[in-house]
Amino acid sequence: MNEESPKAIFYALAANLGIAVFKYGAAAFTGSGSMFAEAIHSTADCGNQLLLLLGLKRSRAPANALHPLGSGREVYFYALVVALLLFFVGGAFSVYEGTHRLLHHEPLSNPIVALVILGVSVVLEAFSLAGALREIRKGAPNKTLWRWFRETRESELLVVAGEDIAALAGLAIAFAAVLLTMITGNAAYDAAGSIGVGVLLMVIAFLVAREVKSMIVGESASPEVRRAIDARLRARPEITRIISLITLQWGKHIVVAVQAEMIEYASGRAMIDAINVIEEDLQNAFPEIRWVFFEPDVQKEANERAAA
Missing domain, CATH: 1.20.1510.10 (Cation efflux protein transmembrane domain)
Known part of the structure; x- marks a missing residue:
């Protein structure tokens, strides 16, 4: 803003x-x-x-x-x-x-x-x-x-x-x-x-x-900002698929909630470290983003929950 x-x-x-x-x-x-x-x-x-x-x-x-x-x-x-x-x-x-x-x-x-x-x-x-x-x-x-x-x-x-x-x-x-x-x-x-x-x-x-x-x-971030956030996430090598992306304008700040499939990691700690890197990169690229909520998931499980 x-x-x-x-x-x-x-x-x-x-x-x-x-x-x-x-x-x-x-x-x-x-x-x-x-x-x-x-x-x-x-x-x-x-x-x-x-x-x-x-x-x-x-x-x-x-x-x-x-x-x-x-x-x-x-x-x-x-x-x-x-x-x-x-x-x-x-x-x-x-x-x-x-x-x-x-x-x-x-x-x-x-x-x-x-x-x-x-x-x-x-x-x-x-x-x-x-x-x-x-x-x-x-x-x-x-x-x-x-x-x-x-x-x-x-x-x-x-x-x-x-x-x-x-x-x-x-x-x-x-x-x-x-x-x-x-x-x-x-x-x-x-x-x-x-x-x-x-x-x-x-x-x-x-x-x-x-x-x-x-x-x-409650509105999302402006269309161009949302598209830029989406493109930034899709370009990350740690992410294989974006399942869901929600942005919410909160005054001059933006709230981002991401649900994504990620590459395989040897341990949960390695995945957490990768998520932290993604969040830091996103906030550096878009200073108006104050909060990022990231959920690793797989598309199949997400579809099953939606149908339940």
């Missing part, structure tokens, strides 16, 4: 803090529902980044009797909390605010100010997203963004990228809504913009929550 993920979170926190201040000022000055919805979104994002940092810190707690594999997956819990906050605090509140303004026809004043602030916000959000994309490219230089989104095991970077993409798209919607309101004089466009921002946030939050839920349930 990319150790630079916290850097992307700090980029996002700094950007959203500045954006929130500008947006609240513009919302108070203009009375724009879209701008107020965007301000609430930026405030929620600041809280979300703090939660992600807390989750990363708690995930580094050492293993103990209650949590023998450590607390690495705790970061997934905080990522899910962030996704839920993005849905309810950011999305649902924006829809409510837009619906309220649509029904009560509240006017928009000083739209130029709102447009300027939205333009500044786009620059700051682009800075945050660029930081997240740099971290994504370091770990997955050849993947499309959508493929990375579906396959990544970095929940905190997943949330930051999702938030930033939602923020830029939301800013585009808010900008268009305020501009249409200024041109037509119809405040319904501004209210509709707030609803549009809210719906967008709820869609992004749902997609992020779905991915994080899968991590909480």
